[in-house]
Amino acid sequence: MATPPHQPLPPYGFGRPAPLPCDVCGAIPAVHTVVRGHQGLVVTLRFLTKEGTFCRTCGTSLYRKMTSDTLWQGWWGLLSAFAAPVTLFMNIGARRRIRSLPHPVGNLRPQLAPGRRVLVRLPALIITGALVAALGVFVVPRLIPSTPPSFMAGDCGRNNAEWPEQDLEEVGCSSAEAEFWLSEGGKCWGMDWLVYLEYSAEQEMLCAHPMKK
Ligand SMILES: [Zn+2]
Known part of the structure; x- marks a missing residue:
């Protein structure tokens, strides 16, 4: 049935799905997604998941916390050395879904604080620092051509x-x-x-x- 002219569309219904509210704060819009984390514990390991419908603010907070935790908890085991990067990679998709949402409105409960970006949190800074140090110690000296020693009579x-x-x-x-x-x-x-x-x-x-x- 065609919508009569001059009558605004009802916001939702009539084939338009109602927007899902955020599981945490109740704001809309929100998107269903899975945010993952990983803990390597030397002899065992834990796969952490937070599945639900999250608004941009709460989803960003979850993504940042679980990704950052994985960066320092995720490596302490042989299998974890593989599981942690996979977890981080899978979170990129979750992040994209969350970031594509507009800013949420109408929250009924407090939202999660997004906090600082993953790259400026301590775990990422430590890893970046270690990589830069490794680069300086192992790679740069190989790139600099070695100059031959210069001798003088008597040496x-x-x-x-x-x-x-x-x-x-x-x-x-x-x-x-x-x-x-x-x-x-x-x-x-x-x-x-x-x-x-x-x-x-x-x-x-x-x-x-x-x-x-
Ligand atoms: Zn929320």
């Missing part, structure tokens, strides 16, 4: 390659690891090797003499 070192290949490292002259000592290039003789110019601090020829054992 000692060792060759980590087989002569005449040179992969030189500076070693103290009194060290047992020292394999050669350096003089100026004009003083090379016998079994000595001329050192690649890249190892010379002053771009002058240097000569490596075997240490007398």
Whole structure:
């Protein structure tokens, strides 16, 4: 049956489903969703779910709390190392559903406080800090090209390659690891090797003499 003109649509009914109220505060609109959490407890683990109809405010609060709790409680077990990321991933869908709602109106009971965003809560900050530290310690040094040591006459070192290949490292002259000592290039003789110019601090020829054992 066609709706008579000039008559406003009744807000709901007539085929339009009534909006679901939020389970927590009673506000509308709300959406049915499942927010998940995970606790890894070394030998056992717990999958936590909060299923219900939530408004944007209460849903955001649940999502943030359970996601943030998972970030610090979720990893303490072998299986949990897999379960925690899956939980976090599944919560992205719940978050999207909740965030697509307009701001709720007409709450009958107090709403849950959304609190701070997940990324600025302590667990996320600690994980971010640890990742940055790991990056600094393990990755960055590999990206920086290593500069060869620069030698001067009188220095000692060792060759980590087989002569005449040179992969030189500076070693103290009194060290047992020292394999050669350096003089100026004009003083090379016998079994000595001329050192690649890249190892010379002053771009002058240097000569490596075997240490007398
Ligand atoms: Zn609510």
